[in-house]
Amino acid sequence: MLDFEKMANGGLARIKPYQAGKPIEEVKRELGLDDVIKLASNENPFGMSKKAVEAAKKAIDEGNFYPDSNGFYLKHALHVKFGYDMKRITLGAGSNELINLLFEAFVNKDVNVVLPDYSFCVYGMEATINGAQVKSVPLNDWKVDLNKVLAAIDSDTRIVAFANPSNPIGTAIPSADMKSFLKKVPENTLVVIDEAYNEFNSGDATYEDSARWLNSYPNLVISRTFSKAYGLAGLRIGYMLSDPGIVSVLDRLRAPFNVNAVAQAAAIAALDDDEFIKKTVDNNTKERARYMEFFKAQGVKAIDSKANFVAADFAPHDAQKLAAELLKRGVIVRPLLGYKLRDILRISIGTPEQNDRFFKETAELLKTL
Numbered sequence: 535m536l537d538f539e540k541m542a543n544g545g546l547a548r549i550k551p552y553q554a555g556k557p558i559e560e561v562k563r564e565l566g567l568d569d570v571i572k573l574a575s576n577e578n579p580f581g582m583s584k585k586a587v588e589a590a591k592k593a594i595d596e597g598n599f600y601p602d603s604n605g606f607y608l609k610h611a612l613h614v615k616f617g618y619d620m621k622r623i624t625l626g627a628g629s630n631e632l633i634n635l636l637f638e639a640f641v642n643k644d645v646n647v648v649l650p651d652y653s654f655c656v657y658g659m660e661a662t663i664n665g666a667q668v669k670s671v672p673l674n675d676w677k678v679d680l681n682k683v684l685a686a687i688d689s690d691t692r693i694v695a696f697a698n699p700s701n702p703i704g705t706a707i708p709s710a711d712m713k714s715f716l717k718k719v720p721e722n723t724l725v726v727i728d729e730a731y732n733e734f735n736s737g738d739a740t741y742e743d744s745a746r747w748l749n750s751y752p753n754l755v756i757s758r759t760f761s762k763a764y765g766l767a768g769l770r771i772g773y774m775l776s777d778p779g780i781v782s783v784l785d786r787l788r789a790p791f792n793v794n795a796v797a798q799a800a801a802i803a804a805l806d807d808d809e810f811i812k813k814t815v816d817n818n819t820k821e822r823a824r825y826m827e828f829f830k831a832q833g834v835k836a837i838d839s840k841a842n843f844v845a846a847d848f849a850p851h852d853a854q855k856l857a858a859e860l861l862k863r864g865v866i867v868r869p870l871l872g873y874k875l876r877d878i879l880r881i882s883i884g885t886p887e888q889n890d891r892f893f894k895e896t897a898e899l900l901k902t903l
Contacts, residue, residue: 540745567864570726574867575882576843587800590796590799599792602795602798611802623774624780624785625773626788626792627772628761629774632773633657637661639783643666645666646667647666647668648686649694650670659694680711691720704838705839706841729757731763731841732763733815734842735841738840754777756776757773760801763813765810769794821884821889822844828896845879847877858900860899
């Protein structure tokens with residue numbers, strides 16, 4: 535019998551496949567439920583902008599044509615909206631694909647990658663697949679300790695990666711601290727700031743648009759997505775901002791037509807719907823505060839979040855049993871067992887009605903656990 539594990543390249547044998555949250559329809563089918571809410575994958579509870587939906591429908595009518603492989607109109611829309619240099623933009627099927635490409639292009643067995651503990655799992659997976667050593671840095675009260683990260687960097691460190699705000703924890707590094715850190719990082723070490731949750735932190739007074747730092751730091755790479763605040767998770771589209779030299783390298787590696795035409799059209803329209811983004815962010819800010827109040831009232835320690843989810847430590851309650859019981863009641867949340875955080879659940883922030891349901895069901899269950 536063939537041993538495909540041994541035949542696989544690099545560190546694939548040491549990787550466990552990514553475990554996505556269960557879809558609503560699967561939970562309904564398995565448990566025989568009619569009414570299920572999903573608070574597990576940090577999706578936009580309001581769906582897609584109507585402008586994006588209409589643009590996507592129109593683009594489907596021309597689905598027989600290949601998409602624009604260079605994504606000119608979307609890059610131009612990003613330039614018009616935010617002032618970003620089009621020569622610095624790489625488009626991908628979600629920011630996840632772009633992170634994969636970056637690691638594939640620059641990471642190998644002769645280098646190491648420095649990651650804060652409990653980083654988004656894809657960073658460690660990609661480093662391992664490409665043969666690099668992963669150097670983990672402990673958090674300090676669930677926050678990244680940049681001094682410890684600097685101490686872990688050596689002459690062989692090719693990438694330091696952060697999600698900011700972080701996933702799955704939710705904390706964020708203030709801009710002043712990040713800029714100070716960038717000044718001290720060796721120029722041959724790429725600093726990757728994954729800003730999938732960027733829009734939800736934009737109201738913070740300590741936040742700046744990190745894209746403004748690109749001219750000063752050629753080793754800075756920033757990834758963004760349309761999956762979260764813009765609600766296009768199912769269409770898979772994101773972008774990366776970097777030095778044009780990095781763009782050139784990634785363009786040689788990425789597949790032709792890697793971003794489909796429907797996603798490009800929807801993203802352009804989504805950028806033009808400020809009202810939808812404001813509604814999404816305002817709801818998140820208000821409801822996130824309600825989550826913190828709820829957990830405090832229940833005696834549950836919630837981690838301060840700048841994203842569209844809250845991670846909460848339910849000890850001494852059995853968090854895994856709580857998640858299982860919530861599932862039976864039609865509420866899907868995300869246990870963090872894959873991160874070896876047995877007592878912590880990550881709950882995506884939904885509409886007020888969805889959150890009310892989570893509060894009610896959780897309060898009842900905590901009395902019995």
